[in-house]
Amino acid sequence: MSCSRRLHDDSESDDESVVSLPPFSAPPSSRGSRSSYDMSMRSASPTPSVWSMTSSIRAQAFRQEYGRGLNNYSEVYRLPADDEELDRLNQQHEMFVEVMGKYPPCLAEIMQDDVPGETKACLDLGCGSGAWIMELAREYPRCLAVAVDLVPMQSLTMPDNCRSEVDDINLGLEHFYGDFNVVHARLISSGIKDYMALIDQISRVLRPAGLMDIMEFDFHVYDHMPDGNHRRCDLPTSHIAAPWVARWMVFACMAVRNAGGHPDAATHLRQWVTSHPALENVVYHDYWIPVSPHAIFNDFQKHVGARMRDDILSFLKSGRPLLLGSGVPEQIVNELQRNAELELRTAARAQYVRVQRVYCRKKIS
Template sequence: MSDNDSDIGSIYTATSAPSTFASSTVPTTSGMDEDGVFDSRHSEFGRPPSPAPSIFSITHSLREELFTFVHGRFVNNNSQVYQLPADEEEIDRLDRQHQLFKMLLGQNYLGPVAEVLREEEGIQKDVLDLGCGSTIWAVEMAQEFPHCNVVGVDLAPPLQADPPPNCRIEVDDINLGLEHFYGSFDLIHARLISAGIKDYYGLLDDISKCLRPNGMFLAVDWDYRLCDPTKSYTTIYPRNHPKHAWLPRFIRAMNVAVRSRMGNIDAVALLPQWLKEHRSFEAVGQCDVWIPCGPYFSPDTEAGKRMNTIGRLMALDILSFISAGRPLLLESGMPEDEVDELLTNAHRETDQAHGEFWLKLAATWGRKKLETPSAPI
């Protein structure tokens, strides 16, 4: 248990500067089938061209194209890599999780985002949110920076999104490449998408080309590993060991299942170095945000009460995440009785705040150089 204020305050560790989808848009009618549904096979790059806007509406066939029913949950139908649900329950979880992050950070971003997006006369600024999920970050950024245009991209965005006029949502698989976005954005944001990315190093290269000079990439992600109160990765003890706990066992099972689908979750730890080494990036910053997975603090101080609120919200998020993991674990070949034993026990222990666990969210950012040196021969 941590009950002193200085412990409570240290949620950051930094190594450098510290809807409806009804108005989703594509620029032209090319690539549409007779229902007005975008068909990526007909487009030049295999996906909606961008960023010039046009409108298509949700039709039955689009709904069927986007989602498939797997072990009791709707999952996206566009990627075999990302297999967490894409249904209302998951959208609600992502919205609540977003509020939790905002409560923790006091804003929607880390790093010099406000500087990058500041209004400059005669200059249009554009933001891309990769893997926009419920679309809440993209929508709130469009509201906070009304002079910017925001584009959100996801395998299966919610069908009820109602974005403001300066925000639009597109259906796409990032793993197919981002050529259609080259040279179009001042800020590219990617939060919690590594589980759906096959080659994050390759994506970084694509992102560098999508950014305008002096633009910024901001990644926020976790690596599907839990930490103990000393902020070291947890040990997974055998079941008969007195220190055995089910939540770390569940998170490890998810880690293995995501990797079996080629999700590049190990990239999270490498991103700062990759950005520093990349010839197009400079001013790389990194910051770890620590989130308690339960109410572990003395409620005697305001800071303790606040962190207990955050811990309770994180525990609720984990309870939903445990249910969300069932299709992925079953699809990865784990027997049903083992999955259900794991989920039931992880759920019970999280609900009862058994053990103290922390989650590390790693934020990494870098600015695109004004001039990119030519590639070494």
């Protein structure tokens, strides 16, 4: 399908169509605001915690907002943590494993039982559905695996060597200093107020020669360019028009920033990690993941594009509380979502999201 397909019968083209909605002006940012709870409500880390998702715990951990279940502890992270979202994250995890593999190559070496008296330990920050940390716990049953998120991990099949802790990592990781051989974080920038400070915290959590593995995306969509220099769609929120997925993502970026998150952290990961004095052996990868199975892509790209399309279709629903809570009128959110869904389902544009990943080791001395 050509990129000029009309999304409205009365529009002139994808690039020129403007819906009959008033312009939207973003509200001022609340960046730097504190989380909605204090230090006394943190998990009693590092005491093992076993959660049974009773109705009382669910009521304490979640709040209903715009028809979705959000965490009840942080005003910064405003994406859902309900069953529908956890389903999306599980599917997303499988796609990422297909694209980039499960672990950095050095993880197997790090996890060897080669230090007398030391139990290898792995930490997953912002674990989401827990897919990554539970797989690791099963593959390394002698290690200790700790999953941290704003809500309890809800799996009924959690391995015995894995525990779930409820915490806001914006409050610091001092209680974990020197405890872990591996620290993993994936797509958590929307809930992090100071990502550079988080990298420093992770460096202190790691044991000597430990592994940090972090991955983020920048809340933008990129147009395909034949020379590989794919062009970022920098669009204003004052203009409600195609390209729709890219426009929706710009609104999401604005909403994350206004809630106090760090949506552009991906852009700086490499520099922050490379310049940190305690870290070395930095490996950086760019992954250009198609947003749909457009006709110009090869078979593998189409396969991954179909999976990413399904992920974004679900993300459009997950993002409603984020956009509505930031003050975007429901009429605009509905228009953005409806047209973005059509753009994705018809694979109307050859576009990507850019995922940036950095892994490195902590210096021995």
